Amino acid sequence: MMKLLLTLFMYNLFSFFFNQYKMFNYMILIIMMNILFKLNYINLFNYMYLSFMTDSLNLFLIMLILWTILLAFQSNFSFLNNKNKLNFHFTIMFMMLFLMMFFFSMNLLYFYIFFECSMIPIMLIIMGWGNQIDRIQALMYMLFYTLFGSLPLILIIFIINFNYFSMMMNMLIYYMNLMNIMNNLFIYLFMILGFLIKIPLYCMHLWLPKAHVESPISGSMILASIMLKLGTYGFLRLMLTFKKLFSNFNKIIMPLLIWGTIMSCIVTININDLKIINAYSSIIHMNSMMFSMLTNSYWSLFSSKLMMLSHGLCSSAIFCLINFYYERLNSRNIIIIKGLTNFSPIMSLWWFLFCMSNISAPPSLNFFSEIMLIISMLIYSKLNMILIMLMIFLSSLIYIYFYSISQHNNMYMYMYNMKNFSKREYLINFNHFLPIMFMIMFFNLFF
Template sequence: MLIFYMKSKISWYFMSWSFLVMFLMLLPSFYSLQDIPHIYLEFSVDSFSSILTMLSCWISSLMILSSSMILNKNMEYMKFMKTVNILNSIIILVFIQKNLFMLYIFFESSLIPTLILILIWGYQPERLQAGMYFIIYTVVGALPLLINLLFMYKINGHSIFLLDMNLPFFNNSWMSNLCWFFLIFAFLIKLPMFSAHLWLPKAHVEAPVAGSMILAALLLKLGGYGLIRMMLAFPNFNSDIAIFLISLNLLGGVMTSMICIRQIDMKKLIAYSSVGHMGMMFSGVMSGTSWGLWGSVMMMIGHAFSSSGLFYLSNLVYEKSNSRSLMMCKGFISITPILSLSMFLLCSLNMGAPPSLNLLSEISLIISILSTYFWFFIPLSLMSFLASVYSLFLYTSTQHGKISSFINFCWSMKSLQLLIVYLHWIPSQLLVVLSNNFF
C-alpha cells in the first residue's frame, strides 16, 4: 500500500519485487504436507489454495514487469499498478475463503478491475464490445449460483462453509441434480466451458498484454478452483450429468483445436487453445478421482505459465511488426534468434513436450478420464495431436519464411524481456522435479 503513494518512475520495480517477496513468504507458511487446512480467522488455506495463491503473486509480478516500459512512456504506471494490486488482492481472497457467500462476492468483484484493464488500456474501439461480452456472460452465469446459495442458506439456517457442507437436498432426484448443475454453472463459464467460451477470444484480443496475461493465467483459474471446491464439497454428484459434461468439453476441445489451426490472429490462436486445455482439466475434475484432481491442479499451473508467456511473446511480435496476423509476421529467426528460442520453448511447453509440468498433468488427466469411459481416448488423442500441430504452426509461421517488410530490423530482445520469458519457462520445468512434494 505504501507503493501507491510513490511518485517515482521506478515504483513498478518495487511493486514487482513486493509480489515476489509475498510469494516467498507464502511458500513455507501456507503449505501443509499432511494436507490439513490452516484456519486463519475467516480464511482457510490448504494445498490447493496455497499453490494458486503463490501463482497469483508470481504472475502479477510478471505482469508489472511486462508493462513497465509501456507505462513509463504513457505516464500511467500508478493507475495501472493500483488496478493490478487490487485485482491480485481480490483473486487471493477468492482462493483463501472458507465461506461460500464471500467466495461468490470476491469471485464477482474480480470483474471490475479486469474490465478497467480492458477498457482503459485496450488497443482498439472493439474493447467496449469485448467488455460487454465479458460482463454479460459472467454475471448471467453467476445468478443461478446466487439463487442456490440463498436456497442453501434457507435450508441450513447458518453460513455456508466449504469445509463442512452436507446439504439435505443433494440426493439422486432430478431437482437436486439441476441445482448442482446451476451451482457450478458460474465456474464453468469462467473456466470457460465449450459453448460458453465466446467471451474469451474477444476479451483476449482487445485486452493489453497485462490483461491477456492475467486473464489466461489467473481469471480462468478462478473457475477451476471453484469447480474443485464444489466437487470436494459435493462428492456424490450424478454420474450421468458428469459423462455428458465431459463429452461436451472433450468434443469442444477437439473443435477449438481445429479452430486454432486455421487462425491467423496470434492472440486468438492462444486464446482458443486455452479452451481445449481447460476442457481437459474440467474432465479430470469431473472424473472424481484423485489422479484427476491433482492432474487438474497441475494443468492449471502449467497452462498459466505457458499461455501467459505466449501472450507476452505475441505482444513483442506485435510491437515490432504492428500486426498480429501470422501472414505479416514472418522471418524473426533471421533478425532475433533469441526470440525464436523463446518462442520455441514456450510453444513446446504449450504442447506438453517433456520435461514440463504440462506433460505430467496431461498424463494424469488422461489416466483419470479413461477410467471414467474408455472410448474417451479418441478425443483425447486428437486433442494431444492437434495441440502439437497448432503450437508448431504458431512457431513456424512467425519465425520462418520470408522476412516481412513491416518488421523493424534494428531490434533485439532486452534483458528484462528475456527475464520475463524465462520466469515463465523455468518454474514449469522445476515443478516437475518438485511435483512429488507439491502435488
C-alpha cells in the same frame, strides 16, 4: 497470512508516493517465500481469519497470482507513462486483493462476492488501456456472459443457507449425506453455469477471444494465467464440497467438453491472429482438463492442479512473446509475422520452448499433468482412447503449425528495420520458464 496481506497493501500505498516498483516486487517475493515454507505443513483446512482458510490447493494458485502480477508489471513498461502509471498500479493491486480473497474464501457468500468483484479490475484494464474501439464490445461480452452465468449461483447459495443454516464449505461437507434437496439436476446446472462460462466451455467462449484481442499485454497475461483458473478452481471446490451431487450429474456435461475440445482445435487452424490462436488453445487445455476433473479420481484432481499451474505460466509467456513482436510490427497476423528465426534466433528458442511445453513434450510440467489426465480418462472409460488420440493429435498440430509458420519462411524486407530485443524482454521469458523447471527439478517439494 492476514498480516502479510495488510503489509502488502500498506507497502503498495507507500510505494505510490515514492514512485518505485521495486518495493512492490520485493514484497511479492517475500510473501511467496513465506507461502513456500508452509507448503509441506498445510494439507487440510487451516483457519486464516473467520471464513478464510488455506489448503494445499489454493496456496499454489496464490503463488501463481503473485508471480504473474509481478511479470505483468515488468511487461508494461513500454506503454505506461507517468500520467496513468498510478491508476494502473491501483487497478492491479485491487485485482490481486480480490483474487487472493476469492481463493482463500471458504464461505459460499464470500466465494460469490469476490468472484464477481474480480471482474471489475480486469474490465477497467481492458477499457482504460486497450488500444482499439472494439474493446467496448469485448467488455460488454465479458460482463453479460459472467453476470448471466453467475446470477443463479447466488440463488442456490441462499437455498442452501435457508435449509442447512450454514454457508461454510467445510461444514457442508459433513452435511452432504443429509442433503436430499441437493440431488437435483437444475440445482447442479445453476451452480456450475457461472464457472463453465469462466473456464470457458466451448459454446460459451465467445467473450474470451474478444477480451484477449482488445486487452493490453498485462490484461492478456492475467486473463490467461489467473482469470480462467477462477472457473476451474470454483468448480473443483464445489465438487469437493458437494460430492454426491456432482458424482450423479457430472456425466451430463462430459460430452460437451470433449466436443468443445475437438471443435476448438478445428476452428483454431483457420485463424490468422496469433492472440486468438493462443486464446483458443487455452479453451482446448481447459476443456480437456475439465473432462478429466469430472471423473473425480485422485489422478484427475492431482493432474488438474498441475495443469492449472503449467498452463498459467506457458500461456502467459506466449502472450508476452506475441506482444514483443506486435510492439515492433503493429500486426499479429500469422501471414505477415513469419521468418522470425532469421531476425532473432534466441527469441525463436523461447518460442520453441513454450510451444513444446504447451504440446506437453518432456520434460515440461505439462507433460506430467497430461499423462495423469489421460490415465484418469482411461480409468473412467476405455472408450475414451479414440477421442484422447484425436485431441492430442489436433492440439499438437496447432502448435506445430503455430510455431513453424511464425518462425520459418522468408522475412518481409521491412522487418529488417526492427529494433533488437531488450534485456527486460529476455528476463520476462526467463522468469516464466524458471518456475516450470524449478517445480520439475524439486517435484517432491511441491507435490
